[in-house]
Amino acid sequence: MEKNVSINRLLPVIWGFIVMTLISVMPIINFINLFFCAGIIFGGLAGVFSFNKQLTVHGMSLTFKDAVMIGILSGVLSAVAVSGFNIITLMYSSVNPVSESLKMLGDFGKDLPPEVNKQLDNLSGEFTKYGYSPTLAVFTFISNLFIYPLFGAVGALLGATIINNKKKTDTPAV
């Protein structure tokens, strides 16, 4: 890529981050993520399409390297934001999700093994004490840090493959 042309690399990352985060935190819309993280994949795609729009103006072509970086960075930022948002929501909510889940399981007549019950009681105790569970928050944050960049990169890679393939098809044979 030529270095004398100014390309804003932050903008596509922000676009990817916004799409991923909004889909993940908006009620009802966040059900999209239940289809193998389709919302995160859309975020990666959005970032890459935004970057490609800039490149097209300057007559440059999209590289897979840049596309994957956009997906990963958007994913990392979104993982941090979504994890933070979830903690804040839980802190301001009076609902203890562990107790609710245990109650639901009880309603369905499902008995959990005593060891699992003990662990869930510990988590429930953390919710009662702090308003959120530090153990669950740390674990969710780590798993989000893995899942968001991974699926973000998948979306970005898919976007770059489609864009580059389309460019090849559009270019008339010489």
Next chain:
Amino acid sequence: MKFVLKLKFNLKIYIIFLAVTFLWTLSIYLIPAFESFGGVWERIADYGYVMFASTCHQIDDRSFFVFGNKMAVCSRCASVYTAFLAGVVLYPFVKGLENKKLPSIWILIIFALLLFADAALDVLRILENTFVSRAVTGSLIGFLLPFYLIPGSINFANEIYDKYQNKLNGKKR
């Protein structure tokens, strides 16, 4: 010579892609197995379920059960991942590692729409989906995706490799 080196490099990238896919897919089958072992394994499985919870609803009635326990993801996601692994395994035999031609984007759109329709019609209570419909629509898209993602991953790795080689050559001069 250069062609052979490139092919060897592409093979390495493919093996990494296959390994990651295999581990991911294996984990959705291993988690219910660990759950049945009890003790520390059960604890690991519990964290596994939490990890996959952010990618799937894990509803009992919509999930396959193995080793007496629910899989880490629902039947649709399990079908997507398993078919994805099958697609990755078959890819070099069908297309070869030097392939740069993708299937038509319309096939991807049609398969994605089928999956979306299967879910949407059920949510809207127009047509209730079944284990078979979820597994079929999930498998179709899962099997197709590697045919877009593997060429992309190989191109991505080649770009990084070429850049690194150019840097090395620049230093030598």
